[in-house]
Amino acid sequence: MVNAAASVDESRTRDRLLRVVSQEGPVSITALVDRLGLTETAVRRHVDNLHAEGLVLARDAAGPRRRGRPAKEWVLTDAGHRALASDYDDLAGEALRFLRRTGGESAVQAFAEERVAHLEARLAGRLEHAGDDARSRADALVDALNTEGYSASARPVGTPGGPAALTGVQLCQGHCPVQHVATEFPELCEAETEAFSRLLGVHVQRLATLAHGDHVCTTFVPTPTERPSR
Incomplete structure:
Protein backbone atom coordinates (compact mmCIF):
# COMPACT_ATOMS: atom_id res chain seq x y z
CA MET A 1 0.00 0.00 0.00
CA VAL A 2 2.86 2.36 0.86
CA ASN A 3 4.51 1.64 -2.48
CA ALA A 4 1.25 2.32 -4.32
CA ALA A 5 0.79 5.65 -2.54
CA ALA A 6 4.40 6.61 -3.31
CA SER A 7 3.89 5.74 -6.96
CA VAL A 8 0.81 7.99 -7.13
CA ASP A 9 2.72 10.86 -5.51
CA GLU A 10 5.59 10.41 -7.98
CA SER A 11 3.17 10.49 -10.91
CA ARG A 12 1.44 13.61 -9.62
CA THR A 13 4.76 15.40 -9.10
CA ARG A 14 5.84 14.42 -12.60
CA ASP A 15 2.62 15.85 -14.07
CA ARG A 16 2.93 19.04 -12.01
CA LEU A 17 6.49 19.55 -13.18
CA LEU A 18 5.52 19.03 -16.82
CA ARG A 19 2.70 21.53 -16.45
CA VAL A 20 4.96 24.17 -14.90
CA VAL A 21 7.56 23.74 -17.64
CA SER A 22 4.78 24.02 -20.22
CA GLN A 23 3.41 27.21 -18.69
CA GLU A 24 6.65 28.97 -17.72
CA GLY A 25 9.43 27.43 -19.81
CA PRO A 26 12.24 28.10 -20.38
CA VAL A 27 12.46 27.60 -16.61
CA SER A 28 15.44 26.93 -14.35
CA ILE A 29 15.83 24.28 -11.67
CA THR A 30 15.78 27.05 -9.06
CA ALA A 31 12.46 28.34 -10.35
CA LEU A 32 11.02 24.83 -10.37
CA VAL A 33 12.12 24.34 -6.77
CA ASP A 34 10.29 27.54 -5.78
CA ARG A 35 7.14 26.69 -7.74
CA LEU A 36 6.87 23.06 -6.63
CA GLY A 37 8.04 23.41 -3.06
CA LEU A 38 10.44 20.47 -3.39
CA THR A 39 14.12 20.08 -2.65
CA GLU A 40 16.59 20.75 -5.42
CA THR A 41 17.65 17.10 -5.32
CA ALA A 42 14.08 15.92 -5.86
CA VAL A 43 13.47 18.38 -8.70
CA ARG A 44 16.70 17.41 -10.45
CA ARG A 45 15.79 13.74 -10.17
CA HIS A 46 12.39 14.32 -11.78
CA VAL A 47 13.86 16.55 -14.49
CA ASP A 48 16.54 13.95 -15.26
CA ASN A 49 13.85 11.28 -15.60
CA LEU A 50 11.75 13.46 -17.89
CA HIS A 51 14.82 14.28 -19.95
CA ALA A 52 15.61 10.57 -20.28
CA GLU A 53 12.04 10.02 -21.54
CA GLY A 54 12.52 12.76 -24.12
CA LEU A 55 9.83 15.00 -22.61
CA VAL A 56 11.98 17.98 -21.63
CA LEU A 57 15.04 19.59 -23.19
CA ALA A 58 17.77 21.78 -21.67
CA ARG A 59 18.77 25.13 -23.17
CA ASP A 60 21.49 27.54 -22.18
CA ALA A 61 20.03 30.17 -19.91
CA ALA A 62 19.62 33.66 -21.30
CA GLY A 63 21.63 36.54 -19.87
CA PRO A 64 25.25 36.92 -18.79
CA ARG A 65 27.14 33.70 -18.18
CA ARG A 66 28.72 33.03 -14.81
CA ARG A 67 31.76 31.00 -13.92
CA GLY A 68 31.43 27.26 -13.56
CA ARG A 69 28.86 25.00 -15.18
CA PRO A 70 26.63 26.89 -17.67
CA ALA A 71 23.15 27.52 -16.30
CA LYS A 72 20.38 25.55 -17.97
CA GLU A 73 16.72 26.24 -18.48
CA TRP A 74 14.16 23.63 -19.42
CA VAL A 75 11.46 23.52 -22.07
CA LEU A 76 9.05 20.84 -23.26
CA THR A 77 9.85 18.79 -26.34
CA ASP A 78 7.16 17.90 -28.86
CA ALA A 79 6.74 14.60 -27.01
CA GLY A 80 6.29 16.53 -23.77
CA HIS A 81 3.52 18.61 -25.29
CA ARG A 82 1.80 15.44 -26.48
CA ALA A 83 2.11 13.94 -22.99
CA LEU A 84 0.06 16.87 -21.70
CA ALA A 85 -2.54 16.61 -24.44
CA SER A 86 -4.70 14.27 -22.36
Whole structure:
Protein backbone atom coordinates (compact mmCIF):
# COMPACT_ATOMS: atom_id res chain seq x y z
CA MET A 1 0.00 0.00 0.00
CA VAL A 2 2.86 2.36 0.86
CA ASN A 3 4.51 1.64 -2.48
CA ALA A 4 1.25 2.32 -4.32
CA ALA A 5 0.79 5.65 -2.54
CA ALA A 6 4.40 6.61 -3.31
CA SER A 7 3.89 5.74 -6.96
CA VAL A 8 0.81 7.99 -7.13
CA ASP A 9 2.72 10.86 -5.51
CA GLU A 10 5.59 10.41 -7.98
CA SER A 11 3.17 10.49 -10.91
CA ARG A 12 1.44 13.61 -9.62
CA THR A 13 4.76 15.40 -9.10
CA ARG A 14 5.84 14.42 -12.60
CA ASP A 15 2.62 15.85 -14.07
CA ARG A 16 2.93 19.04 -12.01
CA LEU A 17 6.49 19.55 -13.18
CA LEU A 18 5.52 19.03 -16.82
CA ARG A 19 2.70 21.53 -16.45
CA VAL A 20 4.96 24.17 -14.90
CA VAL A 21 7.56 23.74 -17.64
CA SER A 22 4.78 24.02 -20.22
CA GLN A 23 3.41 27.21 -18.69
CA GLU A 24 6.65 28.97 -17.72
CA GLY A 25 9.43 27.43 -19.81
CA PRO A 26 12.24 28.10 -20.38
CA VAL A 27 12.46 27.60 -16.61
CA SER A 28 15.44 26.93 -14.35
CA ILE A 29 15.83 24.28 -11.67
CA THR A 30 15.78 27.05 -9.06
CA ALA A 31 12.46 28.34 -10.35
CA LEU A 32 11.02 24.83 -10.37
CA VAL A 33 12.12 24.34 -6.77
CA ASP A 34 10.29 27.54 -5.78
CA ARG A 35 7.14 26.69 -7.74
CA LEU A 36 6.87 23.06 -6.63
CA GLY A 37 8.04 23.41 -3.06
CA LEU A 38 10.44 20.47 -3.39
CA THR A 39 14.12 20.08 -2.65
CA GLU A 40 16.59 20.75 -5.42
CA THR A 41 17.65 17.10 -5.32
CA ALA A 42 14.08 15.92 -5.86
CA VAL A 43 13.47 18.38 -8.70
CA ARG A 44 16.70 17.41 -10.45
CA ARG A 45 15.79 13.74 -10.17
CA HIS A 46 12.39 14.32 -11.78
CA VAL A 47 13.86 16.55 -14.49
CA ASP A 48 16.54 13.95 -15.26
CA ASN A 49 13.85 11.28 -15.60
CA LEU A 50 11.75 13.46 -17.89
CA HIS A 51 14.82 14.28 -19.95
CA ALA A 52 15.61 10.57 -20.28
CA GLU A 53 12.04 10.02 -21.54
CA GLY A 54 12.52 12.76 -24.12
CA LEU A 55 9.83 15.00 -22.61
CA VAL A 56 11.98 17.98 -21.63
CA LEU A 57 15.04 19.59 -23.19
CA ALA A 58 17.77 21.78 -21.67
CA ARG A 59 18.77 25.13 -23.17
CA ASP A 60 21.49 27.54 -22.18
CA ALA A 61 20.03 30.17 -19.91
CA ALA A 62 19.62 33.66 -21.30
CA GLY A 63 21.63 36.54 -19.87
CA PRO A 64 25.25 36.92 -18.79
CA ARG A 65 27.14 33.70 -18.18
CA ARG A 66 28.72 33.03 -14.81
CA ARG A 67 31.76 31.00 -13.92
CA GLY A 68 31.43 27.26 -13.56
CA ARG A 69 28.86 25.00 -15.18
CA PRO A 70 26.63 26.89 -17.67
CA ALA A 71 23.15 27.52 -16.30
CA LYS A 72 20.38 25.55 -17.97
CA GLU A 73 16.72 26.24 -18.48
CA TRP A 74 14.16 23.63 -19.42
CA VAL A 75 11.46 23.52 -22.07
CA LEU A 76 9.05 20.84 -23.26
CA THR A 77 9.85 18.79 -26.34
CA ASP A 78 7.16 17.90 -28.86
CA ALA A 79 6.74 14.60 -27.01
CA GLY A 80 6.29 16.53 -23.77
CA HIS A 81 3.52 18.61 -25.29
CA ARG A 82 1.80 15.44 -26.48
CA ALA A 83 2.11 13.94 -22.99
CA LEU A 84 0.06 16.87 -21.70
CA ALA A 85 -2.54 16.61 -24.44
CA SER A 86 -4.70 14.27 -22.36
CA ASP A 87 -5.37 17.20 -19.99
CA TYR A 88 -7.54 18.67 -22.72
CA ASP A 89 -9.61 15.53 -23.35
CA ASP A 90 -12.46 16.72 -21.12
CA LEU A 91 -12.58 20.11 -22.83
CA ALA A 92 -12.53 18.52 -26.28
CA GLY A 93 -15.30 16.13 -25.28
CA GLU A 94 -17.45 18.97 -23.96
CA ALA A 95 -16.91 20.96 -27.15
CA LEU A 96 -17.92 18.06 -29.38
CA ARG A 97 -20.97 17.26 -27.26
CA PHE A 98 -22.03 20.90 -27.54
CA LEU A 99 -21.48 20.74 -31.30
CA ARG A 100 -23.63 17.61 -31.52
CA ARG A 101 -26.44 19.19 -29.48
CA THR A 102 -26.51 22.40 -31.46
CA GLY A 103 -25.60 21.20 -34.95
CA GLY A 104 -26.46 17.51 -34.93
CA GLU A 105 -24.41 14.50 -35.97
CA SER A 106 -23.60 16.09 -39.32
CA ALA A 107 -21.78 18.90 -37.53
CA VAL A 108 -19.58 16.40 -35.67
CA GLN A 109 -18.87 14.61 -38.95
CA ALA A 110 -17.94 17.87 -40.64
CA PHE A 111 -15.59 18.71 -37.78
CA ALA A 112 -13.93 15.28 -37.97
CA GLU A 113 -13.42 15.63 -41.72
CA GLU A 114 -11.98 19.13 -41.46
CA ARG A 115 -9.66 18.11 -38.63
CA VAL A 116 -8.25 15.14 -40.56
CA ALA A 117 -7.97 17.22 -43.75
CA HIS A 118 -5.21 19.26 -42.10
CA LEU A 119 -3.39 16.08 -41.04
CA GLU A 120 -3.83 14.60 -44.52
CA ALA A 121 -2.35 17.70 -46.14
CA ARG A 122 0.74 17.49 -43.95
CA LEU A 123 1.18 13.77 -44.58
CA ALA A 124 0.62 14.07 -48.33
CA GLY A 125 3.64 16.33 -48.63
CA ARG A 126 5.81 13.59 -47.15
CA LEU A 127 4.45 10.93 -49.50
CA GLU A 128 5.14 12.87 -52.70
CA HIS A 129 8.18 10.80 -53.71
CA ALA A 130 6.90 7.39 -52.55
CA GLY A 131 5.64 6.38 -55.99
CA ASP A 132 2.47 4.41 -56.69
CA ASP A 133 3.39 1.13 -55.00
CA ALA A 134 1.08 0.58 -52.00
CA ARG A 135 3.83 -0.96 -49.85
CA SER A 136 6.23 1.91 -50.53
CA ARG A 137 3.52 4.42 -49.77
CA ALA A 138 2.63 2.58 -46.55
CA ASP A 139 6.28 2.75 -45.44
CA ALA A 140 6.35 6.45 -46.25
CA LEU A 141 3.11 6.94 -44.33
CA VAL A 142 4.65 5.25 -41.29
CA ASP A 143 7.58 7.68 -41.38
CA ALA A 144 5.20 10.61 -41.79
CA LEU A 145 2.97 9.47 -38.93
CA ASN A 146 5.98 9.11 -36.65
CA THR A 147 6.85 12.75 -37.24
CA GLU A 148 3.33 13.51 -35.98
CA GLY A 149 3.87 11.44 -32.83
CA TYR A 150 1.72 8.41 -33.70
CA SER A 151 4.38 5.76 -32.90
CA ALA A 152 3.61 3.96 -36.16
CA SER A 153 5.02 0.77 -37.63
CA ALA A 154 4.20 -1.58 -40.51
CA ARG A 155 4.80 -5.21 -41.41
CA PRO A 156 3.77 -7.43 -44.31
CA VAL A 157 0.95 -9.92 -43.70
CA GLY A 158 -0.63 -12.70 -45.76
CA THR A 159 0.76 -15.39 -48.02
CA PRO A 160 1.40 -14.53 -51.66
CA GLY A 161 0.34 -17.00 -54.33
CA GLY A 162 -2.94 -18.60 -55.26
CA PRO A 163 -6.10 -17.01 -56.59
CA ALA A 164 -7.59 -16.35 -53.14
CA ALA A 165 -4.42 -15.00 -51.53
CA LEU A 166 -4.82 -11.81 -49.57
CA THR A 167 -1.58 -9.95 -48.97
CA GLY A 168 -0.95 -6.56 -47.55
CA VAL A 169 0.60 -4.43 -44.87
CA GLN A 170 -0.51 -4.19 -41.28
CA LEU A 171 -0.16 -0.57 -40.23
CA CYS A 172 -0.05 -0.04 -36.46
CA GLN A 173 -0.27 3.16 -34.42
CA GLY A 174 0.76 2.96 -30.79
CA HIS A 175 -0.37 6.48 -29.92
CA CYS A 176 -3.42 8.56 -30.78
CA PRO A 177 -3.79 12.19 -29.65
CA VAL A 178 -7.61 11.91 -29.61
CA GLN A 179 -7.85 8.40 -28.19
CA HIS A 180 -10.23 9.12 -25.31
CA VAL A 181 -12.43 11.54 -27.22
CA ALA A 182 -12.68 9.09 -30.13
CA THR A 183 -14.20 6.54 -27.77
CA GLU A 184 -17.33 8.68 -27.72
CA PHE A 185 -16.95 10.13 -31.21
CA PRO A 186 -15.93 7.34 -33.64
CA GLU A 187 -16.28 9.84 -36.48
CA LEU A 188 -12.71 10.89 -35.69
CA CYS A 189 -11.39 7.37 -36.38
CA GLU A 190 -13.55 6.93 -39.46
CA ALA A 191 -12.32 10.18 -41.00
CA GLU A 192 -8.70 9.18 -40.36
CA THR A 193 -9.25 5.77 -42.01
CA GLU A 194 -10.72 7.42 -45.11
CA ALA A 195 -7.74 9.78 -45.24
CA PHE A 196 -5.37 6.78 -45.19
CA SER A 197 -7.26 5.27 -48.14
CA ARG A 198 -6.84 8.48 -50.13
CA LEU A 199 -3.17 8.82 -49.21
CA LEU A 200 -2.33 5.22 -50.10
CA GLY A 201 -4.53 4.95 -53.18
CA VAL A 202 -6.21 1.73 -51.98
CA HIS A 203 -9.21 0.94 -49.79
CA VAL A 204 -7.88 0.22 -46.29
CA GLN A 205 -9.69 -1.50 -43.43
CA ARG A 206 -9.44 -0.47 -39.79
CA LEU A 207 -9.22 -3.66 -37.70
CA ALA A 208 -8.63 -2.32 -34.19
CA THR A 209 -8.42 1.01 -32.39
CA LEU A 210 -7.04 2.36 -29.15
CA ALA A 211 -10.38 4.12 -28.69
CA HIS A 212 -12.13 0.74 -28.47
CA GLY A 213 -9.68 -0.61 -25.91
CA ASP A 214 -7.18 -2.33 -28.19
CA HIS A 215 -3.49 -1.85 -27.42
CA VAL A 216 -2.82 -0.33 -30.87
CA CYS A 217 -4.74 1.04 -33.82
CA THR A 218 -4.40 -1.53 -36.61
CA THR A 219 -5.18 -0.88 -40.27
CA PHE A 220 -4.95 -3.43 -43.09
CA VAL A 221 -3.53 -2.05 -46.32
CA PRO A 222 -4.00 -4.44 -49.28
CA THR A 223 -1.09 -4.71 -51.67
CA PRO A 224 -1.86 -6.15 -55.14
CA THR A 225 0.13 -9.19 -56.14
CA GLU A 226 1.11 -10.15 -59.65
CA ARG A 227 -0.80 -13.11 -61.00
CA PRO A 228 1.36 -15.84 -62.55
CA SER A 229 1.35 -15.79 -66.34
CA ARG A 230 -0.47 -18.63 -68.10
